[in-house]
Amino acid sequence: MNETMLRMAGIRKTFPGVVALDGVDLTVGQGEVMGILGENGAGKSTLMNILYGLYTMDAGTIEMQGKKVHIRNSADAIGLGLGMVHQAFTLVPNLTVMENIILGSEPSRAGVVDRGRARAQVLALVKQVGLDIDLDTMAEDLPTGFKQRVEILKALHRGAKVLILDEPTAVLTPIEAEELFKSVRRLTQGGSTVIFITHKLKEVMAITNRITIMRRGKVVTTLDTKDANFDVLANAMVGRQVQRKFNFGPYKPGELLLQVEGLRAASKHKTEALDGLSFSVNAGEIVGVAGVEGNGQTELVECIMGLMKPTGGAIRLGTKLINKLPTSEVLKLSVGHVPEDRALNGLILDFSVAENVVLGATESTDFSRRGVMAPRKIRDFARKIVKLFNVSAAGIDVKARNLSGGNQQKIIVGRELAGQPHLLIAHQPTRGLDVASTEYIQSLLVDSRNAGRGVLLVSADFDEILDLSDRILVLYEGKIIGELNRGAGIGELGRLLGGIAAK
Amino acid sequence: MDLTWLILLAAFGLENAVPIGLAAQGELITEKSGILNIGIYGGMAIPAFAAAAADLAFGPVLGGGSAYMGLLAAMATGAGLNFVFAYLSTKIHIDQVIAGIGINIFAVGITAVFLQRYYTVDGTPNGNTVAPLFSITGLAQNLRISISPLMAAMFLLPILVYLFLGRTKLGLHIRAVGENPKAAEAAGVDVAWVRIAATAIGGMLLGLGGAYLTVDFNPNFVPDYAQAIFPAFIALAAVIAGGWKPGYVLAVSILFGVTEALRPVLAVSSAQGYLFTTLPYIVTVIVLGIASKRLRPPAALALPYKKE
Numbered sequence: 001m002n003e004t005m006l007r008m009a010g011i012r013k014t015f016p017g018v019v020a021l022d023g024v025d026l027t028v029g030q031g032e033v034m035g036i037l038g039e040n041g042a043g044k045s046t047l048m049n050i051l052y053g054l055y056t057m058d059a060g061t062i063e064m065q066g067k068k069v070h071i072r073n074s075a076d077a078i079g080l081g082l083g084m085v086h087q088a089f090t091l092v093p094n095l096t097v098m099e100n101i102i103l104g105s106e107p108s109r110a111g112v113v114d115r116g117r118a119r120a121q122v123l124a125l126v127k128q129v130g131l132d133i134d135l136d137t138m139a140e141d142l143p144t145g146f147k148q149r150v151e152i153l154k155a156l157h158r159g160a161k162v163l164i165l166d167e168p169t170a171v172l173t174p175i176e177a178e179e180l181f182k183s184v185r186r187l188t189q190g191g192s193t194v195i196f197i198t199h200k201l202k203e204v205m206a207i208t209n210r211i212t213i214m215r216r217g218k219v220v221t222t223l224d225t226k227d228a229n230f231d232v233l234a235n236a237m238v239g240r241q242v243q244r245k246f247n248f249g250p251y252k253p254g255e256l257l258l259q260v261e262g263l264r265a266a267s268k269h270k271t272e273a274l275d276g277l278s279f280s281v282n283a284g285e286i287v288g289v290a291g292v293e294g295n296g297q298t299e300l301v302e303c304i305m306g307l308m309k310p311t312g313g314a315i316r317l318g319t320k321l322i323n324k325l326p327t328s329e330v331l332k333l334s335v336g337h338v339p340e341d342r343a344l345n346g347l348i349l350d351f352s353v354a355e356n357v358v359l360g361a362t363e364s365t366d367f368s369r370r371g372v373m374a375p376r377k378i379r380d381f382a383r384k385i386v387k388l389f390n391v392s393a394a395g396i397d398v399k400a401r402n403l404s405g406g407n408q409q410k411i412i413v414g415r416e417l418a419g420q421p422h423l424l425i426a427h428q429p430t431r432g433l434d435v436a437s438t439e440y441i442q443s444l445l446v447d448s449r450n451a452g453r454g455v456l457l458v459s460a461d462f463d464e465i466l467d468l469s470d471r472i473l474v475l476y477e478g479k480i481i482g483e484l485n486r487g488a489g490i491g492e493l494g495r496l497l498g499g500i501a502a503k
Numbered sequence: 504m505d506l507t508w509l510i511l512l513a514a515f516g517l518e519n520a521v522p523i524g525l526a527a528q529g530e531l532i533t534e535k536s537g538i539l540n541i542g543i544y545g546g547m548a549i550p551a552f553a554a555a556a557a558d559l560a561f562g563p564v565l566g567g568g569s570a571y572m573g574l575l576a577a578m579a580t581g582a583g584l585n586f587v588f589a590y591l592s593t594k595i596h597i598d599q600v601i602a603g604i605g606i607n608i609f610a611v612g613i614t615a616v617f618l619q620r621y622y623t624v625d626g627t628p629n630g631n632t633v634a635p636l637f638s639i640t641g642l643a644q645n646l647r648i649s650i651s652p653l654m655a656a657m658f659l660l661p662i663l664v665y666l667f668l669g670r671t672k673l674g675l676h677i678r679a680v681g682e683n684p685k686a687a688e689a690a691g692v693d694v695a696w697v698r699i700a701a702t703a704i705g706g707m708l709l710g711l712g713g714a715y716l717t718v719d720f721n722p723n724f725v726p727d728y729a730q731a732i733f734p735a736f737i738a739l740a741a742v743i744a745g746g747w748k749p750g751y752v753l754a755v756s757i758l759f760g761v762t763e764a765l766r767p768v769l770a771v772s773s774a775q776g777y778l779f780t781t782l783p784y785i786v787t788v789i790v791l792g793i794a795s796k797r798l799r800p801p802a803a804l805a806l807p808y809k810k811e
Contacts, residue, residue: 075691090686092679093802103679104690108672115670154690 002029004066005193006051006162011060013046020046022217024060028162033184033194035208035225037201037237039497040293040460042214044197045087048164052084053077083155084164087171089147093140098122100139101154125156128190129183145176152183162193169203170294181207199292201233201498213237234494238462246443249450251470251486254283257318257423257454258304264312265299273299275478276313281423286445286455288469292497293460296478298340301427301458305337306330317423331360336416340427340458342405346412349401353393354382356400357415381418389414390440406437413441417448424448427458442468462493507646511768512761514648518720520760522547522712522731524657526738527745527752528664529708533585534742535668536701537681539805541603542588543709544735545610549584550577550710551731552614555717555724556621558630570633573718574653574711581710582703589702592807593695599805614724626725633719653715657756660708661749668749677701681801684808694808712738733763737787744790746798755790762786 006028013021021043028034038044049055051062053071062069064080071077077084091100098118107117122135131149139150148168155163165184169177184194184207198204204211205225212222213236220236258281267273274296281287291297302308304315306327315322317333331337339345347356358367358378367378382396389410393403400408409429416424426445430438445455445468459465465472472484474496482496526547533540540546557576561569588606591597618624635649642648668674676697679687684694713731717724737759745752766779 074689078691090683090689092683092686094682094799095675095678099675099679103675103687104692106672106675111671111673113670113672113675 002031004028005030005064007063008047008051009061009063011047011050011062012058013043013050013055014058020217021050021057024214024217024219026212026219027222028193028195029210030065030193031188031191032209033188033196033207035204035211036195036197036214037199037204037211037233038214039199039237039462041216042237043217044214045166046217047214048084048166048195048197051077052082052164078158078160081159081161082164083152083158083160083162085148085151085155085166085168087167089151091139091147091150093138095139096136097133097139097142097150098135100150101125101135101157103154105158122153122157125153128186129153129156130186131183144171145173145179148172148176148180149183156192160192162195163187164195164197166197167199168196169198169200177203199237199498201230201237201495201500204228204233205230230495230498230500231491234498234500235491237498238490238494246446246467247450248446251285253285253470254452255318257281257283258456259316260300260304260313261316262313263300263303263310263315265296265303265308265310267299273478274303274310274313277475277478277480278313279473279480279483281454281456283422283454284449284452285470286449286457286468288465288472289456289458289475290462290465290469290472290493290497291460291475295475297427297458297460297475299478300475301337301340301425304330304425304456305335334419334422336419336421336424338409338412338416338424338426338429340431342408342412347400347408350399352397352399353386353391353403353411354379354396356411357382357385357396359415361415361419385411385414385418388418389444404434404437406433406440409433409437409441413444417444421453423454423456425456425458428460429457430459430461430464438464462490462497466490466493508768510642510646510648512764514646515764515768516757516761517654518760519734519763520757521651521654521657521720522715522734523738523741523759524712524753524756525653525660525715526709526712526734527741527756528660528749529581529705529712530738530742531705531745531747531749531752532664532668532677532708533589533702533705534804535681535747535801536677536698537684537801537803537806537808538589538592538698538702539599539603540585540588540702540705541600541739542584542606542610543603543739544732545603545606545608546581546584546588546706546709547713547716547735548610548614548731549713550580551713551717552617552627552724553577553580553710554714555627555630556617558718559627562630567631567634570631570718573630574633574714577710577714577718578707579710581706581708581713583706585706585709586699586703588706589699593698596807596809599807618724627717627723629722630718632722651715651719653711653719656711657753661753664749673697673700678801680808681803684803684806688808698808709735733783737783740787740791743798743800744787744794746794747800758790759783759787 004027008026011021011024024047036044050057053074053076062071069080101122102118107114126133131153133146133149168180172180188194196208208225210224211228213220261278262276263274264276265274289297299308303310306325310323322330343349361367367374379396386393386396391407391410393407430441449455457468470486473480474482476499481501484492530540530543554573554577558569558573561572588602591602592599633651636652636655637650639648668678676692679692680694680697688694716730741752741755741759745755762783765782
């Protein structure tokens with residue numbers, strides 16, 4: 001390692017109920033590319049947000065070039081020569097590339113922007129980094145890869161010496177990623193330091209000098225890239241907590257419930273989100289879809305649920321083709337859906353528990369007649385769900401907003417399971433829940449499977465996937481790059497998650 | 504063919520357009536920063552009153568020049584009022600729509616109170632009016648068309664607003680906070696203060712538009728200043744129909760002004776007159792209907808921004 005540029009020591013950060021970072025140490029040398037590797041929730045982004053002044057740490061120290069610094073906000077961080085390129089870009093869509101780059105640090109005279117000087121400054125930067133771009137294009141018209149270039153140039157224009165790239169290739173095509181790597185190399189040759197956050201093993205091997213691996217808020221190890229290989233990294237990244245025990249009945253897959261063939265879909269960025277994937281779910285099994293977030297999970301579930309139109313392929317429930325069915329029709333085919341974001345798509349937070357319990361079921365003649373709701377039946381049903389699924393709420397008239405995440409999720413899962421669907425699609429069913437609620441919800445999924453229903457479990461929590469799934473499909477960049485059976489090793493899962501297909 | 508009516512239509516139409524055009528440019532600057540000022544009527548009516556009052560107060564000292572004191576007073580009042588409005592919505596986080604409606608109602612009340620206290624209830628006495636830059640005669644018999652400095656300002660303003668938004672630092676910051684306040688904040692721009700500045704600058708122009716009604720077009724202020732209601736809310740519509748582009752906004756303001764002039768110019772009989780009175784509103788709805796499909800408002804318009 002070269003001379004130390006940055007040292008973070010004993011960094012601790014807690015959010016309500018969660019320890020996000022627990023005594024993290026990180027040392028970055030001047031002019032190197034430091035990789036930070038870890039799965040979702042490992043604490044990579046939290047650590048960088050602390051460094052960039054977006055979060056305040058509970059404990060720990062930060063030193064830059066040997067001097068202790070206090071970073072209270074991003075202005076402090078920028079002043080110290082830190083620059084960050086976030087996963088979600090922070091460009092102003094209707095400003096030009098140049099305006100975006102100079103925003104906040106405009107060369108100006110008497111309040112009037114000195115466009116000539118600004119252009120000269122930016123062009124010099126463009127040349128220096130080799131990131132070619134048309135300065136007069138509107139930011140909103142740029143392809144994603146170019147938006148990232150603008151972000152990098154913006155950071156450099158403010159004099160960034162340490163550039164933090166947070167999952168920079170998540171939104172890039174392979175060619176764009178290759179170009180990014182080239183400019184990262186040019187930057188470090190020019191003396192800049194780069195911190196490269198990723199979960200992709202290939203990338204971290206290709207671009208970094210050293211790698212720090214994080215898991216569950218702690219640093220597992222730091223090593224030189226030349227001493228690393230895929231197996232070492234995969235094992236360190238995934239790790240394993242105590243295995244939970246559930247009452248699994250014998251694995252006897254029954255009739256075919258869901259069949260997906262050659263499914264394709266476009267993402268919001270108009271790139272290929274699903275790239276021709278095929279799989280099936282039978283009665284009596286839990287099929288886990290594992291993958292780091294953003295590899296097509298959301299699009300997969302939305303396509304099945306009729307929330308998004310596939311651009312190709314076929315989705316069948318039993319033998320019925322459902323590609324073009326609206327969500328309401330899909331739900332009628334005995335499908336239950338626990339959506340990814342319970343606050344956004346699962347519940348109406350300002351509605352009462354009772355109202356949320358019958359959400360989507362009000363067409364049923366049990367709950368309404370000729371458009372008039374039947375309050376007593378609804379309330380009876382709500383009380384039943386609350387009791388059956390151990391929801392702890394002060395009553396069924398409490399707003400869903402005032403329930404804990406675990407109890408909110410119990411309402412959703414309870415509501416969906418009450419209809420005894422043949423197929424349950426559970427997307428991140430336990431994200432952000434406490435241990436007890438997590439285990440309870442997971443046991444409900446296992447019970448459904450034992451009762452002969454099919455469960456498609458989409459989750460970025462790899463323990464959950466390993467504990468519950470009869471079969472594991474690993475999703476990577478819109479494709480299923482591997483399938484594992486129960487009992488597969490974590491190393492194998494780790495490799496697949498990092499995009500390294502089976503040997 | 505007698506073209507008198509056409510000339511009259513143009514002359515009256517442009518006169519009608521002045522308060523709309525001035526206010527619309529002000530509202531445009533404000534909206535570009537992401538603030539939707541529904542209180543635009545209050546922002547014109549109160550300065551209109553202030554203009555008449557200042558005009559009367561300075562009349563004995565300055566003579567005809569007192570009208571200009573009216574303009575200054577109106578701009579100051581407009582800026583001050585909008586400053587308060589913007590402060591409430593950005594710093595105290597009061598809903599923009601609610602604060603705006605509050606200002607409109609406040610305007611009706613406060614001007615009535617002052618009229619009763621200091622002037623007759625029927626309105627202020629006639630004051631001086633702004634002297635025309637020049638007059639045109641001979642286009643039609645006995646017709647004398649006066650071009651007011653404020654009308655000239657209406658034509659000049661879009662260019663200034665365009666340059667202000669496009670070329671100055673503050674203008675760049677205004678566009679940034681109206682489109683993606685989070686990004687602007689990350690770039691070190693103080694979102695709240697930029698919005699307050701944009702709204703106060705807009706208020707100056709609203710005030711100028713209001714003053715036109717009381718120290719130029721008319722020499723006095725009458726209670727329940729209904730005369731400001733039409734230009735105020737039409738200005739709001741003109742900003743939308745003009746697609747938040749200064750030049751288009753001017754064009755739409757003139758279109759609305761001309762539409763308003765149709766009835767008096769064509770001297771339509773009273774029965775059909777009512778229909779013609781509704782014409783500006785119908786045109787507004789149609790223009791908005793056509794325009795709204797292709798429009799792209801500032802992305803953060805009317806959305807409050809709270810620092811995390």
